[in-house]
Amino acid sequence: MNREHTRVIRIGDRVIGGGNPVLIQSMCNTKTQDIEATVAQIKALTIAGCDIIRVAVPDMEAAKALKEIKKQITIPLVADIHFDYRLAIASIEAGADKIRINPGNIGSEDRVRAVVEKAKEYNIPIRVGVNSGSLEKNLIETYGGVTAQGIVDSALDKVRMIEELGYDNLVISIKSSNVMMCIKAHELISEQTDYPLHVGITESGTLVSGTIKSSVGLGVILYEGIGDTIRVSLTGDPLEEIKAARLILKSLGLRRGGVEVVSCPTCGRTRIDLISLANQVEEMVSKFDHLDVKVAVMGCVVNGPGEAREADIGIAGGIGEGLLIKKGEVIRKVPEDQLLMALQEELMNM
Incomplete structure (x- = not known):
């Protein structure tokens, strides 16, 4: 289903689906019990452009x-739950705007029902999450291993389970660390x-590898x-996830705003420290989030002006x-x- 035609789901004060803008998510790597550290990280991520934040809920x-x-x-707060249905219920009662569960590891149907009833009471969405690493044995046997179709079947089975309990305020997540399998699975489920x-x-x-x-x-x-809605999952500072996600969306034309920096590769004509300059420019322009402009950083005056023609503003070293x-x-x-x-002065004037 094209994103223009998916259902509209409300998460806190944000909406996804139905052609609404693709939202960026991340997940805190703090201990959720450490309220001060978690809040500080969420605020930093919010400033960086995070739209929805998820936190781990390993205990009461x-x-x-x-x-x-x-x-x-x-920004909306999502509770990430594994295994213990009581944690899902407590998270909803504590004000979570959405919960992420895998019904397959929550336990019996009665326990899943208890979670669904609580979500229904508070009218918050459930994200049904399935990863290739947690695929059921019967599906692995059916398809002769972990496959895109197996991941899709697993997710849709769990969706049907919740639908049969009378709830359809749902978001689906199917993930794999295998890029091509992940692409195929999304093509199939859509x-x-x-x-x-x-x-x-x-x-x-x-x-580096995760961003690529x-x-x-x-x-x-x-x-x-x-x-x-998307998340760039990286082994590192969650702020880097937001930077990467924003650039992916901007590169595809799915998000406007913010300064885009383009820079040429270094070559024998380069007469300045282009690598350092480009990094300094990228750092400097982060404060001009309200602008929607392209900035070019070129290493020489030979091709600089021509190559920077499509940029709004640029610099070329000599x-x-x-x-x-x-x-x-x-x-x-x-x-x-x-x-x-x-x-910087030119950007300020803009």
């Missing part, structure tokens, strides 16, 4: 902490359901019109000095050590 202390955390944050999909490549890896795998997988899935460029036109020369400041 963590579930009870949600009530205080909710008071201090401004043809069989109109529930909104939370998309991600699970256990994708460290900052997530960009490839999410890029294909989102380009095909599938996916209503020997001891550089050029400030707007829409491919040189507007002035600037000493090399003043290039960054000159660019």
Whole structure:
């Protein structure tokens, strides 16, 4: 089902599905019981552009902490539950805006029913999450291993279980660390359901490898019109997940706002420390989130103006000095050590 035609689901004060903007999620790596640390991380992630935040709820202390955390944050809070249905119930009562469960590891139908009834009482959505690593043995045997179809069958079985209990306020998440399997699974499930999909490549890896795998997988899935909310799962600072997710959405035209930095690769013509300059520019422009502009950072004055033509503004390095460029036109020369400041001033004027 194309994201334009998925159901609209409300999560706190945000909505997903039905053609609404694709929202960015992340998950805290703090101990949820440490309210101060968790709130601090959520606030930092919010500033960075996180739309929905998930926290682990491994015990009752963590579930009870949600009530205080909710008071201090401004984005929807999702409780991540495994195994113990009582933690799901306590999290809902503490104010979680959504819960993430795998009905397969919650236990008996009575326990699943208790969770569903509580979600129904509070009218909060349930995210039905299935990972390739937790696929049931019978499906592995049926398909001769872990497959995209097996993941889809597992998820839809669990959705039907909850539907039969009289609830359909649902979001589906099917994840795999295998990029191509993940893409295929999303293609298959999008043809069989109109529930909104939370998309991600699970256990994708460290900052570099994880960003690449997530960009490839999410890029294909989102380009095909599938996916209503995303997470870039990285082994690292959750803030990096937000940066990557925003850039993926912006690169696909699914999100506007914020400064996009383009820079040329270094070559023998480069006469400045381009790598350092590009990194400094990327750091500097993060404070101009309200602008929707493209900034070019070029390493030489030979091709700089031409290559920066499609950017709103750019700089190109020379020997001891550089050029400030707007829409491919040189507007002035600037000493090399003043290039960054000159660019910042231009952005402030914009």
